[in-house]
Amino acid sequence: MPVINRTKSLGLLAAAAVASALVPLSAATAEAAPAQPAGYAGSCPTAGTVTQGWHSGHDGVDIANTRGTPIYSTGAGTVIVSGTASGYGQWIRIRHDDGTVTEYGHMYERLVSVNQRVSGGQLIARMGSEGQSTGPHLHFEAHSSTSSTRGMNPGPYLAERGVSLPCTPGGSNPGTNFTTWGTSVRVRTDAKLNAAVVRTLTGPTPVNVTCQKRGDMVTAEGYSNDAWAYIPALGGFITNIYIDHKDAWLPGVPTC
Numbered sequence: 001m002p003v004i005n006r007t008k009s010l011g012l013l014a015a016a017a018v019a020s021a022l023v024p025l026s027a028a029t030a031e032a033a034p035a036q037p038a039g040y041a042g043s044c045p046t047a048g049t050v051t052q053g054w055h056s057g058h059d060g061v062d063i064a065n066t067r068g069t070p071i072y073s074t075g076a077g078t079v080i081v082s083g084t085a086s087g088y089g090q091w092i093r094i095r096h097d098d099g100t101v102t103e104y105g106h107m108y109e110r111l112v113s114v115n116q117r118v119s120g121g122q123l124i125a126r127m128g129s130e131g132q133s134t135g136p137h138l139h140f141e142a143h144s145s146t147s148s149t150r151g152m153n154p155g156p157y158l159a160e161r162g163v164s165l166p167c168t169p170g171g172s173n174p175g176t177n178f179t180t181w182g183t184s185v186r187v188r189t190d191a192k193l194n195a196a197v198v199r200t201l202t203g204p205t206p207v208n209v210t211c212q213k214r215g216d217m218v219t220a221e222g223y224s225n226d227a228w229a230y231i232p233a234l235g236g237f238i239t240n241i242y243i244d245h246k247d248a249w250l251p252g253v254p255t256c
């Protein structure tokens with residue numbers, strides 16, 4: 001399902017074609033990928049069949065389904081575009097908390113407005129065939145930043161956030177990768193200070209967080225926070241204070 005791209009000149013497309021011919025795909029992908037760790041847990045953008053992948057001249061992926069199929073934000077962020085556009089008919093762009101941008105096109109109905117805060121997995125639109133389109137589908141793009149003019153490969157981008165296409169909205173929760181900081185970080189069986197300690201982390205440790213919840217207020221390292229992260233691989237919870245992230249409540253991580 002071809003889409004007329006509204007952002008690129010023929011010159012840019014030609015340059016991109018030359019670049020992709022000269023640069024090994026793995027190197028190009030590594031350059032385009034955001035710095036790790038991923039800033040949010042991914043969510044499936046929509047259910048359907050992948051009818052066109054990412055390639056030179058097609059900066060995104062097409063996922064086809066029936067008109068009206070729900071479309072979801074792939075992560076927490078702020079809506080920066082919600083309106084009409086030639087080629088897309090209608091489009092939405094969301095700037096996520098790690099600076100990356102996702103883009104959604106061809107919807108027949110938009111349910112969010114500019115400056116609106118959205119969570120990962122939040123319903124934002126319904127699938128349509130508006131603009132340059134031959135049937136109902138979502139055109140999905142991922143960009144490294146708001147200044148990016150060329151979408152990166154959505155496959156690795158979503159994979160870093162735990163989503164592989166085709167996907168099921170609201171399906172399995174792959175968790176989000178973070179790193180702890182500090183020493184003597186206790187993993188407890190519950191989000192309570194009197195819960196049993198199952199393990200103690202002696203230094204920075206990679207952790208996969210699947211959910212978080214409110215528990216006992218903890219004051220440490222100059223912070224107070226009652227949010228705790230659940231780490232299945234460690235069999236328990238640690239206070240979010242020791243998750244290396246600026247937000248007290250981790251963006252994109254669901255409530256336990």
Ligand SMILES: [Zn+2]
Pocket residue numbers: 001002003052058060061062138139140
């Ligand atoms: Zn497309």
